[in-house]
Every structure is written in C-alpha cells, then in structure tokens.
Amino acid sequence: GDVRIMWYSDGGEGDVIKDLLSRFSKANPDVNVILDEVSYNVVKEQLPVQLEAGQGPDIARVTNLKAPAQHWLDLRPYLADAKYWDDNFGAQADWMRPDGSNAITGFMTQLTLTGGFANKTLFDQAGVEIPGPKATWDDWAAAAKKVADSQKVIAMAIDRSGHRVSGPNISYGANYIAADGKPAPIDQGAKDFLSRFVKWNEDGTINKDVWVSAAGSTYRSGAEDFINGGLAYLYSGSWQISGFAQKIGDNFDWVVTGSPCGPVACSGMQGGAGLVAVKYTKNPKDVAKVMDYLAGADVQKEFAERSLFIPAHKGVASGRLDFKTDNPHVKAALKAFVESAGQTAAPAMKLPGWKWSDAYYSAIVARISQVVAGEMKLDDAYARIDEDIKAKVAGN
Amino acid sequence: MSGLELKNIVKNFGSVEVIRDVSLAVNDGEFVAFVGPSGCGKSTLLRLIAGLDKPTGGNIVIDGNDVTDITAADRGLAMVFQSYALYPHMSVRENLAFGLENTKVAKAEIEARIADAARMLEIEPFLQRRPGQLSGGQRQRVAIGRAIVRRPDAFLLDEPLSNLDAELRVSMRTELAALHARLKATMIYVTHDQVEAMTLADRIVVLRGGRIEQVGTPLELYNKPANRFVAGFIGAPHMNFLEGAIIGHEGGSTQVETVGGHRLSVVAREACPVGERISIGIRPQHITLADAGATTRLDTRIILVEELGSETVVHAEAAGKKLIAVFAGQQQMKSGDSLPLKLDPEVLHLFGEDGRRLS
Amino acid sequence: MSGLELKNIVKNFGSVEVIRDVSLAVNDGEFVAFVGPSGCGKSTLLRLIAGLDKPTGGNIVIDGNDVTDITAADRGLAMVFQSYALYPHMSVRENLAFGLENTKVAKAEIEARIADAARMLEIEPFLQRRPGQLSGGQRQRVAIGRAIVRRPDAFLLDEPLSNLDAELRVSMRTELAALHARLKATMIYVTHDQVEAMTLADRIVVLRGGRIEQVGTPLELYNKPANRFVAGFIGAPHMNFLEGAIIGHEGGSTQVETVGGHRLSVVAREACPVGERISIGIRPQHITLADAGATTRLDTRIILVEELGSETVVHAEAAGKKLIAVFAGQQQMKSGDSLPLKLDPEVLHLFGEDGRRLS
Amino acid sequence: MTAKTVSSEPPVKSALRQALNAPVRLLMGIVDIPMRAWQKLTGLNGMAGVFLAPNMLIFTVFVLLPLVINFIYSTTSGSAIFLPNRTYVGADQYRILFDCRSYLDPSTCAADTFWAAVRNTAVFVVFQVSVMLIAALTTALILNRELSNRGFWRAVFFFPVLLSPVVVGLIWKWILQREGLLNYALSPLGLEPFSWLSDRFWSFFFAVFVSVWAHMGFYALILLAGLQAIPKDLYEAAAMDKASPTRIFRRITLPLLMPNLIVVLVLALIRAVQIFDEVFVLTGGGPGTSTMYITQYIYETGFASSLRNPGLASAASILMGIVLVILTLIQLGVSARNEKKGTR
C-alpha cells in the first residue's frame, strides 16, 4: 500500500532520503513510498492539526516529538527485531512516546548538539589563545572580548532560543523539573547564568541584536555575523556545520569548541529531529517495513555521512564515520560534536523528553529578551517566567 | 395596446411635491405632447409612466391592466431620455442593438432595423463610434434611434430634438410623424418647442407645478386657452396681457376699458358683471399698425426691435405697460419711434381675476 | 480684452477631420453666434477656443497674445458646456460659488453675485439642491449661472437655452442681451435656435463640416446668403429651391424658367449666361396665394398642412417638386386641395450650379 | 466629453474578438433564461437575492461559520484543537485577558504581553494608516497624470505588492541590519554602522515604512481606478472655473473619490490592525516587545508553541474584531452621511 512521509529539510538531507527511499522502492515494489517534502512550518503548525483530526501522513519527520506522542504508532508489534531498536535508539526512545510507555514510535534521524564555534583566524590575529576544553563561560567571555577589542568585531553571540541557554543554565546548576514532574520555579543555577548573560549583553560582550531582534519565543540565529567574520565566538549548534562550510568557505578558520563549563557541568543540550510513524496509518505493516529499512545500520550510516549529521544510532555513532565532505573544518567540527555529546549533563538529557520543556524555553526567551531590551528588570523577569509557565501548565 | 391611463398620480421627492394629482387618459395610438415650464414635472411624469420611478400615490393603467407595480422592463415602452443615457461602453451600433437583442429579435432583422434607423437619423457614419466620440446632436439622435428600433407599443420621448439644428429638427419631426402613422404607436412627447407640439400632437397637455392646466388639441389650446397661464404659454412670442375692466354690455358686444383709457368692444361676454377687473389677452400676431387717423388706436413707443428676417418682433410700451407685436417681413422701425397700434377685437381673450377664461 | 482671433485652425480626432482650416476674428465685446448642422464642429471649436483641446494646427490669439499653448484656466474665459458638466457633489450654490472662490472674490461679493444670478435664472428655490435633484432645464440654468457669476472677459456658450421652455428662453435671451450690454464681454454663442441667433448676435458664423460657410450680420445672412447652403440653413422653415435655367436678359430684368415651365422675371443678373442651370431660392414667407386669374401663377397641390396657430405652414407639390409656404393666421386649407401660388420675384435668390449666389 | 480618437480596430482583430465573445454571450444568454423567469416571479428585490446568493452562500460557509466557531473556541480551554476535545470554561479566557491590577498600566496585567501588543498596535495603526493614505493617494494622483510610459510607472509602484510578506521582510532586513545595505550606503557620510532594527524608534519607523512600502501599490491601484472614473468634463469645467490644482484636488477630486477612498481607508485600517507577516520577519516584534502587534500575540499564543492555547488566542481575536467593527462602523457612518447628501 501507500506510505506517505512528511519530510522537511534543513539542507541537503531531502536528496539523501530520496535516494535511500528509491532504493527501498526497488527492493519492495509492493510498498509505494511517497515523500511529501514540506517546509518546517507545515510540520510545526499543520501537522498537529491534521493529527488531531485523525489524519496526516503515515510517517513524519518532526522535532516536537513528545507533546503529540499519543498520535504516534507503536511499531513494536510490527518490527522484525525490536531489540535492535531498543539497543540502538533506546537512548532517545523516551523523547517520542507517551510517559510511562515502552512503545517504539520511531527513531532520531539526526542528533543535534549545542556547542560553540570560534573564529580561529580572529583569535590568531588578535593573538589570543583559544580557551581550552575546561574553560568556563567567564573565560570564554573574557577571551572573546579581548579578540573583539583588538579586531573591532563582536565578541560573542548566543542564538535566541530557550533551548540554547538551557545547556549553560544546567552547567550552572539549574534544574527545571520539579519532583512531581511539573516545572519547578526558576532556580538559582539558572539565575546565575541568565544574570551573566544579561550583563554580557549590556556591556557589549554579547551581541544584543540577536536577542532584542524579536519578541516572544521566535528563534533567531546569531550565525550571520559569524559567517561574515564579524564574531569571535558563537554559541549555536551542530546543525550549522554544513551551512558554515558552504558560506564561509575559505574566508577564515573556525573550530568547534563544545560547550563551555559552569560550576556544575560543561553541558550542552541535545535535540534533533525524529522520524515517527503515525497511528492513523492504514498500512502499519508497510510503515514498519519502511521504518525498519531506514533504521538499518547501513542506511543510518550513509544518511549521517551524506547529510553531515550526527547519527543517533548507537552502533553507527560509535563506529567510524566517514563524512562526505572535503572541508577539513567540517570533519573536525563533526568529530568535536560527536565527542562532546558525552559531556551532556543528566538534567539536560531529560529535557527533550519532558512535556513542559517548551513552556520553560519560551518563557525564558520571551522574558530575558525583554530584559535585554531594557523593558523589564531581571527580577521581574524571573517572576514573569514563573507566571508564564504556570499559566501554560494551567491552560493545558 | 389600448391606451394609457393615469389616475390621481402623486409623486413626492422627500418633502418636495413634484406631481400633484394628475389624471389623464391617453388613447391607443394617440400622439400626446407634454408642455410646461421647466421643472413642472414633465420628465418625472414620463419616468412614472415608464415604471422607472414609483408614484407616491395613484395608479397607472396600461392596456386595461394596473401596472403600478410592474417593472419598467415589463411595461413594453421605449423611452428617449432627456439626458440620453447612452451606454458609454458600447458603439452606436451596439447601443441600438441592445434593446433588440434583449427581446430576441433575429440577427438579420436587427441589422435591417439599425440600418433603417441610422439612415433616418443620419448617423450612419458613426455606427462604429462610442457615444463619447459624438457631438451633442449626434448623441441625441442615437438616443432617439435606440427607442425607435424597438418598435414598441408606446414611445416616451423627453425633449428628443432639443439639441438638433433647425433643418434636422424639421426632418426628424417629419420622420417621427411618419413613424407614428406607420406604427400606430402611442407617443408621449415632451417638448419645449411650440412648433413641434403644434404640428405633431393630437393633443397637448399643459402642465404647471405638477398639475395639468389644460388638455386639448393644439388649436383648441391656441384659440381657447382655459386660463391665462395656458394662453401665455402657448404661442410665441407669448400673448400680451393688458389689465382692464368691463364697463358695459351693449347689443352683441361688451365694452372693455384698458390701459390709458383705451376702449375696446368685444364679442358679448354677458356673464361678466360690469366693473369686474379682467385681463385682456392679445397675441402679438393680432396687433396691427393703426391707420394714421383711426380713433381707437393705442399709442405706444418702441423700446426694442428684433429682426428675425421673416418677421420683425417689436417690443413697445403704452402707459408703462409692455406690449409685443409681430409684423411680417423686415420693417423700418427703430427703438424710440412712436407706434400707433390697433388691437383686433375679434381675437381678444378675456380672463377673470382668478385667471380663468371668460367666455 | 481686445478680441479673439483664430488662425487656420485645424483639429483632427485620430483620422477624423473635424475642423478644417477655420480663420475668424472676433472683436472685443462682440456677440458672435455659431450655427451649423449638428456635428459640424461648433462645440469642438468652442473647446479649442476655451483651451480644453489643443488644435492640431493653427493658432489662437486672444488679446493680441498667442494662447495656443496656454491652459484653459489661464485664458480667463467662461463656458457653458453643452453637457452642463455640473459638479454633482456640490449644491447649486456651491456650483455657482466655486469659480468665484477660485479667483478669491470676497465672500459678500460672492453672495451678491449668486443671488443676482439665481434671481435672473429663476433658480432661487433650488440653491441648496444637488444637480441630481434638478430637472433638465434647471440644470441648464445652473450651468449658465456658473458662467455668468464669473463675469469673465468672454463667454463661450454652447447651446445654453436648448432645454428651456419658450417663455423662459425668451426671458433668458433678454437677460443675456442685457448682460452683454452691461459687461461688454465678448460672447461666442452656439445655438440651433434661429430666433436666438438672429436676435442676439452681432454677427453669425455659419459652419458646415468643419469649415466656415459665411460670416455676417443676421440680416446679411438672411437677405444675401453667400450660397445655397447658408440660404437653406438660415430661416425657418427653410428656403424652397427650384431648379431652373436662365433663358434671357431683358432690360432691367432677367428671365428665368423653372418647374413646369413657370417663368419668372427677376432683377437683372447680367453676369449669368443664358442657358445656365441655376437654383432659384424662395423663402416660404415670400410665397403668396395667387389671385384667381393671375397668369404667372404656379399651380400646386397641398400635401400637408401644419397649423401653428399664429401661422399655417403648407407643404405643397408642383410638378413633383416640393414647396413650403407660410401663411399668417389659421387657414382653411387641407391636404389634397389645389393651391395656386405666386412667387415674389423681388425676393428671389439665384444660385449657380456650384451653389454660389449669383448677384 | 473625452477627446479620444476613434478606435477603428482592424477587422481581423474585431472579428477575433467577436469569435471569443460568442461562447460567453451564449453562456450568459442561457443563464438569462432562468434569471428572467425568476425575475418575473419575484421582481427586482428577488433579483437582488439572486445576485447576493452565491457570494453569501460561500461566505456563510467559509467565513461566517468559522467565525462563529472561533467565538465558541474563545469559551473553551486546553491545547486540543478540535472543539469536542476542549473544555468549556465560559468567559474565563476573557477574564484572563482583562485581569489587571491597573488598567492604565499594561505591566500590571496577567496578560501583559497582550496589552503591550494592543498598545503597540494602536500606535502603529494611527501612523501607518495615515502615512499609507497619503502615500497611496499621492501615488495615485501622480500615476493619474498624463505620463508617458504609464504602464511602467504603475508597475514600479505596484511591484512590491507582488512579493510575499516573507520576502518583503527579508529584503528589508538585509537592507537594515547592522551590516546591511543602508549602513553601507550611509557610510560615505561618515556614519557609524547602526542597528536600525534594535532601536525602538527606528524599528517602529521601519515597521511602518516597510508595511507601507509593501502595500501602498495595492491601495494606489484602487485609488487610481477611482480617479479614472471621475468624468473628465468636471475637470474641464473646473479649468474653466480657474481652479488651481490644489483646489481641484480638494473640491473635485477628493469628494468624487470618496467612495474609493473609503474602501482604502477601511481596508488599510483593517489590514494595519492585522499586520503580521512582514513585520514579524523584519523585527520579530523586537526590540523587546516594541513592535509586537496583536496578530503576533494571537499567533504566538495560539499556534507557535507546542503548548498552544487556542482559547486565549480566539478570545483575543474576538476582542480585536469587535474593536475593528466599531472603528469601521464609525467610518462608514461618516461616509454614509456624505453619501446621502451626494445622491447623483
């Protein structure tokens, strides 16, 4: 029967999956796989509507995995080898299934990891040493500031995203999850980092533009200045790599530095997109067949190598990866990210599978950027963050 | 169709009373002219008959049926609008064809009728033009053409010839008369041109201020105007009115005294008591030059001479009262001259103080 | 202003030649009437003078200055449009005031002039209304009013009285004449009404097909039309034309033969060779009833009698040729009767084969 | 009286047109048969019904009905999307929106962002609509002049309308960012690069500017059509009346353009209140919340996050709708009074 896949692309992965699927189709003429390529917005805004109407594709590539988890299909009964799945994708399986279930609903097509990018050339020109692996946020800020002052560029930027600052928050000891699983009020750890963050914005260490350039929870990347060599240090994530490779080219050297440390950890945040099966499919068997194929180690490896993604597949990740690029920066960067995955702190590991993480993230971005823009006092912002989250919890 | 009847028609625009209780019967095939001063309600009456406006009161009966609530399209009339109302986006030909297409006339027949009308109206060279590319008179002819190609049961024509030159007007008049004779259609014709009204109409309706003043054949109106208004309105130049009084009846005649003590003896109007104040009406054409020695002459002084070529209009003054006289041909008169006039007592009109004709 | 001069004006609309080489000088303060058949280019010429259209060729000189490239607003003329062109969104008062406000006339003065014009035009009751709430004639009067309140150096009037009733037309005519006398403004006046042209104009310009046929005083045109066209155009009903030939010159007179061998002896036109084919023009007013026994009578048969009250227009036929005669008063004639006519040889007009007057 | 040349088409062209018209005519003729029958039956007002019916049918199903459903949404809570899955809470959502300690100070409200958005929107609308009106009117007036290459000039001013809001926002963002085209163009003047969109005043300024830039062509076109519909002979009459261009504009053009001006005013107002996409792309609502407008608030609350609150969003949209209805009624009331005076 028909299997429709709703797929969005951040880069060239659409072409890769097309390739892989066409191979599948040749081998399985009875299954008609159709790839509906859509924009991320469709996945984000329309898919939930379709799902709630009991419609939608058979398989979808989504990033918001947890909240609509009741719509995902439990593949376990249809899979040839459920253990293979548990072994290789078990770490993230919880991100995409209802709390307390052991369903296998899909797998992560890619893992993303937050981390820092340094413009090595700028550091070199300024004669500043790039801080080492144990360097703290304060160290990084100081070093970047020095580069900035000497090279007349901006020191640091952090993407405008609650997810992005959560890694540092956790490194400073934050914990979002209360004992009952509901959101906890914002704690001292988070305040420690956020107050630094605000201060850096005010003193010009961090490029204020990124955070003030939007309201609400809108995502803004700080990458533009980095690409143009106007930024010494960017805290963003692994998804930037291929874009940087393409756009920066040979203009300067850049390195991935993992996440800076706080008193408690040197954590980044994990994330990524998952490919999940949808409960409302008419051909669960065929869906499982497709999923099984795509989850295969070879396929996973090829997919990761060609789309320059960090694989979620345990076996593949721990094996040797030969990323298909001739850009030395990219290879190094991917390697650095794969390594730093191990640094992720435990509380950070929980967040992607936690129902209220989005409420937390968006409250933080919205309010902190108001502080940065000078509309609000930091203390009021903390209060508002708590209120906003409470309202979200109450409204659902 | 067997004629048209208006029953106690009243029309108000907001608080403005425009038509006040008009009743009129028009026979099948009759040619009726509406005349009256500007703004007296002629066009309004036409629009009511057409069904374009709804009367505030009263009924309209066509062909024995009450059509007061019937839409314009279903009344089967054709109208020439005072403002032409040509379809600006259609060529002249399309303007003419539109009404015919609506009634599903065959193509060939449409062509024939348009050719016919265009010839009659002398608009053949312009058939491809739009109204905006025509002169005023040409537009007006298209407006007429639009009505006549339809060959309806009845025509409503609102000053259809007002913007045509004299020659064309005469020929159109003749064509309209011929058309009327041929189609035997009822025609209601609004005009300001006395000649048109007199020559075309079977009956003339004189309106004033939304009321009918008199209905009659042209010569009836001319010879026996029902009141001073009609008398003044019909005939050009207008009738002269002199204030006067009846001073006695004598044999078959009545003695009347007027301006400057001038006395006239007119056909007996016995009904009028001696001493009653009256107006004496006399048409400019009925004033002649008095013989040098005549006793009953009216001495006047010329104040203005208008030479029309074929006739001369003389404005004169007698005892502060203005008089107009028309003389045939071109006269050697000039303003300031004194002019002894004779009023023909045979054709005098007498009107009472209320304006009604005394007869 | 010291008059207006048109020099070789040409105007084409696309490929249509509308004005072909018109040259004309109008003196300061003169009253000139433009007459001509519908579509001959009168309005176009007026618009060219006004500056609303640009001539395709030629120059316009006002007051000694070439104004061909000057905009309408800067020429200082006022115009009554044939289509009125009233501002639909303004009340009558505002319509009248607009031009005055533009030229910064004082408030009180504006009021006074509007009151003046409104009285003269009898539109006082409607000053608060919008044009859409007026009758055709009322609108036309507003259009006149808009021009006259301006008191410009020159007026351009395009059939300003066409939609008014006879009485009003006479009074407006008088008012315009008075206005002209008072303001001493140049007036160019387009009309289809012969009486208006004859009575108002100092000179009449006869146009045909975009060309000037003749310019002259009213009586000049009436008495000595330059050609057959002018002769036929001026005078109502139009002049009768009979085909004929010159058969000889004799003493002080020339012998002419016409329909049915009817012979006439007219004032000598020696220039014309014997045998030349000519048209003989005679005005309907100059045809009289022949005495019963007269020898030089034209025997005709009546085909149509039009009773106008003050006169009777008789259409008759002689040897297949139509003739119109006008008799004063009401006649006891009817169609089919035979009618012996006499043509007054004193007032005959002769035209050559090319239409030019023979004199 | 327009002085236009006779358009004598070549016979081939007119024959072609006739041929193309024929099927349309036939179709319309066929439609006419039932229409006539209906007209016989119901008279003119019945025909009004016929003319309205198709529009009103589609309209009711696809616009009115959803609107009613939307209202019902505003009385429910939860993140579920379909009504049956939602819980009825009465006026709670409205209570949340109106929960303020002081109505004068938005920051004391529970929904402080909502009120900030309301205030921002109000200010934005006032400025944007007036700038829009003036710019569109000026453009229309100028395009209405006797220009050569009219088509080209119209296209110039209309072009931005063809761009999707996202692209519009993007172009201007590129122009306005710190290292954007504008700073580059200003650098010869010795001006330091400036983050235009991170400045409260300038981001507001450019929000207004860019939205006017993007939509002006739309309104100018409406006005242009309206201008062209004004009979030329009135301008001729005005010229004879020695009216200056300003007076012609004030006394002839403006009043006769009024019906179309009303369209523009109403539409511009409504669309200004609903402003979203291009400003969202441009400023994202920043700096801070200073260019965050009501639609963005609705969008953020109701759709953007995975924990959406459609009930609150609906309530906010209903409030916005009510305000708009009142504003429009006022405008139409004013114009209706003018219309009544101006019956032609």
Place this chain on the structure above:
Amino acid sequence: MSAVGAFLLRRRGRGWHWTDIVTWIWLISGVFLMFGPAVWLVFSSFKTPAALAEFPPSFLPYVTEQAVVPGYDKPLPLYNVTMPDGSTRVLAEVRRIGIVGQMVDPKQPGEIVKANIKDRTPVRKVEFASGNYTEPFQRFDFFLFLRNSVFVTVAATAITLLVNSMAAFALSKYQFPGRTAVMLMILATLMVPLSVIVVPLYSVIGTLNLFDSLWGVILPTVATPTGVFLLRQYMLTIPDELIDAARMDKASEWQIYWRIILPLSAPALAVLAIFSVVWRWNDFLWPLIVLSRKELYTLQVGLNVYAGELNVQWHYILAMTVVSMIPVVLIFVFLQRFITTGIAGSGLK
C-alpha cells in the same frame, strides 16, 4: 532637465508647475525606493549562498575570480595583494594557514609568496549563479506545481470576480430591506485574519470533505469581503440612469448586470483581478493546510521545502520567488490597461 521632463510628462502648458516637480521627484524616488529593493532581490537571486550571506551586501552577484595555475589540480582564487613595498599584484592563493596566505603568481607558479590576509582582497567578477534556478527545477515537479497554481489562481479569480461583482451589484444598485445589514456583515468579517480562523475553517473543510482537494483551497477565498466592498464602492459611481435606460430596453436584471454593469466596472474588476491573482498565486498558509499531498501542491507550497527548522535555503527561495513572480507581473502588465479612463459619465448629458 527639460528633456527628461518631456520624457516623463506629456504636458499641456509651458513651464514647470510645482505639481510637475513633485511628480518628478516622486517618480524618481519611486524607482529607487520601490523598485530598487525589488531589482536588488532579482540580482540577489543569482547569488551563491556565500554571497548572499556576505556583508556588506553587494548589488550585483559577485564571485571570486579563479585561475587555473599549472601544478595545482583545482582552480585557485585570485586576490589583489598589497605587497610590503606598497605595490599590488594579482596572486592566486594556494592555501591559507591562519592569518597568512600562501600565494603564487599565476604566471610564475613556482614561487610561493606569503601575505597577511589583511593585505589581500579578492578579485571579483559578476557571475550569475544560475544553479539557483536550475537545481530546483530538477529537484521537484515544477510543472506539476505550476499547473496546480495556475488552476487555483484562474479558478479562484474567475469565481471571485463573478460572485463578488454580482453581490456588489446587488448591494450598490438595489434598495432592498436588509441591505445595510448584509453590507455590515460582510465588512465585519474582514476584521478577522485568516490565521485566526484557520482551525475552525479546517473543521469546515473537513466536514465538507474538501480536504486534499484544490477546491478546498479555492472556495474559502472566493467570497472575499474585500472584493465585494471594492466593487460595490466603485459601482456606486456608475450613474443609475444607465440602468434605467437598460430597463427601458427590456433588459433583464441579469443582462443589466453583465452587459452594463460589468463592462462599466472594468477598472475596478481589473484591480480586483490583479489582486486576486496576486493573492491566490502567493497564497501559502491556507493551501499548506488543505493540501498535504505533493501531487496537489501549488508552487508556493512546493517552494517552501527550502524553509527548514534551523536553516532556510534562501538562494533557492529567492530564485523561485523571482520565477513565480513572472506570471503575475505579466498579468499585471496586461490587466493594468483596463484601469483607464472611466467612461461611465460620457453617455449622459
């Protein structure tokens, strides 16, 4: 100056009136302000992703010039290098190590010259990255999407024009009870943006089984209050007397509508047609919701695959924006002719 003036304006009088100057300024600044960014957009659509991200942005699409130097497999980028002695040379960069570039002279490939990267600027030339255009064409069913878009646009515009003009006719030329109420209702619904009623509308579409059908895209858009309002206001300016004349010509109301009112509303219809085409062609949000199958995608939906979560491939989006704009521009150019001299008044006296 006056030559330009003559080019711009066909003017009646002599000399410059202040309105001419305003016109002139407005038009010229229009070209820069209105058209400039759009032209820039077109040029940008030919830029490589790297050039797009570059600051300060250039107007034309530039790429760094490259030269094939003997001894090196790949073409090397060329730079203008300021030498220590102040002279400048054009050199090809072999590799860059930190802040030092190793350069060779293409003519003397043997010798390596070291240069600080601060002292070199790329040699650039204008080059149009046509790949932005060709790649999307290869990658997806452009013509299928185009067909869907054309269908949606044409059908929606045709229905919009018909249905709206009928309603506008009724609302402008008939006096029937409830007329104001209908008008107000129509206007009132203008107030709520589509994004707000998307969910309810979605349920309606679902109920009607129009989900995943192009008609589901078309129908909700055709009863636009904007169109009714726009046409109605324009029709108010058509003289009623023409309708009277048509009624006298025995035209049915339907004929009056399509033979008198429609042609006379041509300017407003043209405006609405332009708008409708633009809107429907660019419609994105709504088709996205209704259409979930690729076979039914319209261009705008199809093109949006380039908008990912974290990365947007602007070079493709810009290129495809330009492509998808071409038909609309052509339609505009064609339809704007109809916005010419209103003639409604000229049939009247």
